[in-house]
Amino acid sequence: xxxxxxxxxxxxxxxxxxxxxxxxxxxxxxxxxxxxxxxxxxxxxxxxxxxxxxxxxxxxxxxxxxxxxxxxxxxxxxxxxxxxxxxxxxxxxxxxxxxxxxxxxxxxxxxxxxxxxxxxxxxxxxxxxxxxxxxxxxxxxxxxxxxxxxxxxxxxxxxxxxxxxxxxxxxxxxxxxxxxxxxxxxxxxxxxxxxxxxxxxxxxxxxxxxxxxxxxxxxxxxxxxxxxxxxxxxxxxxxxxxxxxxxxxxxxxxxxxxxxxxxxxxxxxxxxxxxxxxxxxxxxxxxxxxxxxxxxxxxxxxxxxxxxxxxxxxxxxxxxxxxxxxxxxxxxxxxxxxxxxxxxxxxxxxxxxxxxxxxxxxxxxxxxxxxxxxxxxxxxxxxxxxxxxxxxxxxxxxxxxxxxxxxxxxxxxxxxxxxxxxxxxxxxxxxxxxxxxxxxxxxxxxxxxxxxxxxxxxxxxxxxxxxxxxxxxxxxxxxxxxxxxxxxxxxxx
Numbered sequence: 109x110x111x112x113x114x115x116x117x118x119x120x121x122x123x124x125x126x127x128x129x130x131x132x133x134x135x136x137x138x139x140x141x142x143x144x145x146x147x148x149x150x151x152x153x154x155x156x157x158x159x160x161x162x163x164x165x166x167x168x169x170x171x172x173x174x175x176x177x178x179x180x181x182x183x184x185x186x187x188x189x190x191x192x193x194x195x196x197x198x199x200x201x202x203x204x205x206x207x208x209x210x211x212x213x214x215x216x217x218x219x220x221x222x223x224x225x226x227x228x229x230x231x232x233x234x235x236x237x238x239x240x241x242x243x244x245x246x247x248x249x250x251x252x253x254x255x256x257x258x259x260x261x262x263x264x265x266x267x268x269x270x271x272x273x274x275x276x277x278x279x280x281x282x283x284x285x286x287x288x289x290x291x292x293x294x295x296x297x298x299x300x301x302x303x304x305x306x307x308x309x310x311x312x313x314x315x316x317x318x319x320x321x322x323x324x325x326x327x328x329x330x331x332x333x334x335x336x337x338x339x340x341x342x343x344x345x346x347x348x349x350x351x352x353x354x355x356x357x358x359x360x361x362x363x364x365x366x367x368x369x370x371x372x373x374x375x376x377x378x379x380x381x382x383x384x385x386x387x388x389x390x391x392x393x394x395x396x397x398x399x400x401x402x403x404x405x406x407x408x409x410x411x412x413x414x415x416x417x418x419x420x421x422x423x424x425x426x427x428x429x430x431x432x433x434x435x436x437x438x439x440x441x442x443x444x445x446x447x448x449x450x451x452x453x454x455x456x457x458x459x460x461x462x463x464x465x466x467x468x469x470x471x472x473x474x475x476x477x478x479x480x481x482x483x484x485x486x487x488x489x490x491x492x493x494x495x496x497x498x499x500x501x502x503x504x505x506x507x508x509x510x511x512x513x514x515x516x517x518x519x520x521x522x523x524x525x526x527x528x529x530x531x532x533x534x535x536x537x538x539x540x541x542x543x544x545x546x547x548x549x550x551x552x553x554x555x556x557x558x559x560x561x562x563x564x565x566x567x568x569x570x571x572x573x574x575x576x577x578x579x580x581x582x583x584x585x586x587x588x589x590x591x592x593x594x595x596x597x598x599x600x601x
Contacts, residue, residue: 136188136209139195140165147204157181160188160209167194167203179209187212251280255287267295307536314537318361322354364553367482368536371560377476381588384471384480384516388503391484395501399492403500407519471507471514473585479561480516480585486554487518487581495522495578504582513567513584521578530571534559558583 136159138149144163151159160179170192179188190209255271262269270291271284329347338344385406392404473480484503491501504517525533532538536556558581562569567585574580 134211134214136160136190136207136211138162138207138209140205140207142167142203149207157183158186158211160186160190160207162190162192162205162207165190165192165205165207167205170194170205178212187216248278248280251284255284262291262294267291267298311536315361315365318537319358322358322361325354326351361553364557367557368553368560371557371564377479377564379474379476382473382475382477382480384473384505384514387477387480387484388505388516391481391488392503394485395488395492399497401498402492404488405500405502407502407504408506471505471516472588473514473565474588475565475585479565483558483561483583484516484518486558487583490554490581491518491520491522491579495520504580507587508584511584512587514587516583516585517580519574519578519580521574521576524573524577525571525579527573533571534569 133150133155136149136151138159139147140162141147144166146163149159158181160181162179175192177190177192179190180186181188188209188211190207193206193208195204195206251271258269258271270288275281276285329351332338333344333347338347388406392406395404396402488501488503495501499521501521502517502519504515504519506515506517507513508515534555536553538556559569562583562585565585567583569581569583572580572582
């Protein structure tokens with residue numbers, strides 16, 4: 109039964125057909141008996157050193173080990189991949205082990221060559237990859253070195269430094285844009301700080317000078333009185349009058365300074381809908397009340413008087429004993445009417461107050477009414493101060509529908525303002541060297557207050573030449589943007 113389980117007998121001599129004496133034979137065929145003795149194999153005598161160690165592959169051992177395994181020769185210089193099977197010896201019927209193998213020299217050589225090739229390519233790829241990575245990283249982060257250098261120069265005081273070169277679609281480019289924005293804001297902050305310090309220094313100097321002038325006068329008259337130099341009653345009265353005027357002037361200067369300080373605080377404005385036409389009419393009445401010898405009218409922004417019917421001034425009968433501010437104002441206006449009526453009869457004219465301009469010229473803005481009144485008051489006071497007595501003044505009201513701006517103008521007919529100084533007249537304490545000097549009694553802050561108030565309302569103020577001579581101060585304010593407030597196109601400037 110055991111013999112029937114064995115494979116068919118194999119003649120070992122047939123293995124010689126695998127052996128070619130002219131070339132290396134990679135195949136190995138051998139038979140090992142039950143005692144581990146090599147019966148025969150196909151190696152030539154000169155190849156005996158390549159013979160794998162197969163003596164332990166007996167039939168008994170094949171039952172306990174894998175039949176496919178790798179063997180080496182005696183001196184471990186050659187490897188064979190063998191398959192061991194139980195077999196029988198031809199002619200004797202003895203049990204034996206048949207070993208069939210393949211020399212791994214060629215396979216190991218191929219593997220070694222490919223290992224060398226792949227190692228070479230791997231090292232080459234690693235080296236090239238490292239070089240390219242270094243080049244890429246260096247080129248990518250080169251702008252960061254520029255950032256470092258720019259930051260160092262900026263820290264050194266060169267606030268004009270900016271970053272560039274990087275494309276905005278990269279992280280470094282976006283970083284450069286953000287840093288440029290930050291540097292610009294810092295630059296503006298430093299510039300504003302320097303400008304503020306300079307303005308404050310100039311402001312303190314000018315304010316000190318302006319306050320010193322009336323103080324010197326007051327002190328001088330006081331010393332004259334103390335030393336007994338004012339012996340006559342008329343001299344004392346004149347000195348007291350001068351002291352009073354200088355005190356009033358100093359008080360006005362302090363009020364202007366406080367007003368500028370409040371504006372500089374940038375407190376929120378109490379905004380309401382303001383119609384500029386009633387404000388212009390009120391300003392005209394106030395101006396004529398303070399200077400009865402002048403004619404103040406409300407005109408359109410085309411500098412032509414609005415052609416509307418005029419209504420003579422009429423006042424209700426005054427009470428015999430007027431009291432309170434309203435009664436006082438009525439009495440004052442009554443005196444104004446009487447005085448202008450006498451002047452009108454002397455000139456053969458009828459004194460009238462113009463009606464408000466047509467509805468098409470009405471301008472409604474979102475502003476703080478008291479501030480707008482202050483702007484008008486300062487501009488009219490400026491026009492009265494620098495024009496001869498009796499010179500007429502016009503107050504213009506209109507709308508620029510294209511720019512969506514309301515136009516408010518104060519037009520005088522005096523000497524005018526030279527073009528080279530028009531940009532300076534809105535500076536604090538600035539005065540020209542001509543007729544607009546301290547002799548007029550101004551503090552040099554009225555137009556600065558006008559500019560600050562208009563700027564706080566997001567408006568603009570400019571001065572242009574009046575046709576025929578004089579100066580025109582033009583204030584533009586944003587129109588109220590509510591629906592239905594847009595004026596008709598015929599009202600455009």
